[in-house]
Amino acid sequence: MAGDLLLRVAGLRAGYAGPVAGPLDFELRRGEIVGLAGPNGAGKSTLLKALWGGVRVFGGEVHKAPGLQxxxxxxGFDDLRGVPLSGHDLLGLTGADPAGLPPWLAGRLGERLDRLSGGQLQFLRLWACLAAPADLVLLDEPTNNLDRAGVAHLADWLGRAHGGQGIVLVSHDHAFIDQVCTRVVEVGA
Known part of the structure; x- marks a missing residue:
């Protein structure tokens, strides 16, 4: 694959017991944010899962750059009640750097995850992925549970700080997709 090309997807059809989504075609380079858009039930999340091996690929190809992280x-969230993990622990597990977290969350990293609000937990989960040492970041409905301030901080960070990564995201928030994505691929159109 060429220099900064991270991912080449050609004719991807994916699903569970059988194919439910696709075909999908696109390329992703470092610094790009590709949005997968389309109606409910078009298979956007299924196709996103196929990129990391979370569902079965029934056709087409996914070529990844060698050593791609x-x-x-x-x-969704796992039930964290009773799990004694803090925000610091979560970021440590993914190798994510807390620098750049919004002040309304940075001051709560020492708290247990099951004590955070849904929006705080969602943003921390996003940060654990975005600030981890990864080449490719896959985000499935990243604005779910976020208030306006959280969406604004996420959009601002995506707009300026992700330069070395390639990002593929799925969202029903068309304004968010239009704001942050360098390219949009329609699924099920």
Whole structure:
């Protein structure tokens, strides 16, 4: 694969017991943010999972740059009640640097994850992926549970700080996609 090309997807069809999404074609280079857009049920999240091996590939190809490191943020939360992990612990597990976290979250890193609000936990999970030492970041509905301040901070960071990574994201928030993505690929259109 050429120098800064991280990912080449050609004719990707993916699913579970059978194919439910695709075909999908695109290339991703360092510094690009590709948004997967389309109607509910078009298979955007399924195709995103296929990029890291989370679902079965039924056709097409996914070519990854040699040694590609992937960070993936999935929708939903695991039940963390009773799990004694702090924000510092989560960032440490992914190797994410806390520098750049918004002040409303940076001051709460010592707290247990099960004491954070849904929006705080969502932003921390995003940060654990975005600030990890990864070449490719996959984000599935990153604005879920975020308030306006969280969405604004995320959009600002994506707009200026991700230069060495390639990012693929799925979102129903069309304004967010238009604001942060360098390119949009329609799925199921």
């Amino acid at each position: 992937i960070s993936h943020q999935a929708q």
